[in-house]
Amino acid sequence: MPAVIAGSDATSKLIASSLSGALKARLVEAVYKVFPDGELYVRVPDDLQDPVMVVKTMSPPQDSSIVESMLLADALAGIGLEDIILVAPYLAYSRQDRRFLRGEPVSVSVVLKAFRASGYRRLITVEMHKPESLKYFEGDAVNVSPYRYMADRVELPESPLILAPDRGALRRAMDLASHLGVDYDYLVKERDRVTGEVKIKPRDIDARGMDVVIVDDIISTGGTIAEATRELKRIGARRIYVMVAHALMAGGAVEKLRGAGVERVYATNSLPPRGGELVRQVDIGPLLGRVLRDEGWC
Ligand code: R5P
DSSP states (O other), rough: EEEEOSSSSHHHHHHHHHHHHHHHOOOOOOEEEEEETTTTEEOOOOOOOOHHHHHHHSSSSHHHHHHHHHHHHHHHHHTTTTOOOHHHHSSSSTTTOOOOSSOOOOOOHHHHHHHHTTTTTEEEEEEOOOGGGGSSSSSSEEEOHHHHHHHHSSSSOOOOOEEEEHHHHHHHHHHHHHHHOOOOEEEEEEEEETTOOOOEEOOOOOOTTTOOOEEEEEEEESSHHHHHHHHHHHHTOEEEEEEEEOOOOOOOOHHHHHHTEEEEEEEESSSOOSSSSGGGEEEEEEHHHHHHTTTOOO
């Protein structure tokens, strides 16, 4: 019987429980401790059989989330398992997918290679910044797009304009717009590679009097969505809704989005809930279960 092990954090536990329910898989507990010097300790039950799914989202503190998931893989390999699947709803470091400036690492490649080396044979994640980055994981890997699934489970305004905050997010907007049978468009974003500051350039978009749904992979500092919202309001858009896979909400993101006039943010539960009434989460566990079954991984 396939088994699901949750990482030590509340978000991973929630998704693991929903995933095991969807797959009718055994939900098992690992032992987690932190040594007095800050190092992690894990121990898995020694009666497991292949396949085993480790549900561990790479939420902050990202580095210890990554180490914990690697320790779990090695622990499972140590009891003789081979079909070890990492279910990582949020995959940290995926935005550093190239050397933007000379002297930088390709962080996503480092992390994915480390997962493989620690014992994971397969990997499933939700809406990576660029799904092509999964090529760095030398095993089976799947990226799950959540927007259609989310749209069927939340209240969106009638006939909204779907908008990508930059050209990189266009495929997301196209996919959601085609699911809803409505129009889509995109904004043009520039980010200062040193300060991180975001500027949205004006474009001739017909959003006057319209409700808009901005689609993106992630809200981190909130700069992108706040700037896009301001620009849309400037050109006469009515209510602004946001749909993202991952609501990280770093620093003052919630205040930034409220200040810009965002009506509501819909996100998966890949990260801990932040933002009170502004942010509604959709449980991603059942969708992950469906994809794992479709792939024939369990
Ligand atoms: C960048 O290309 C991503 O798709 C997101 O738009 C970006 O990472 C969001 O970050 P922030 O919320 O800090 O603007």
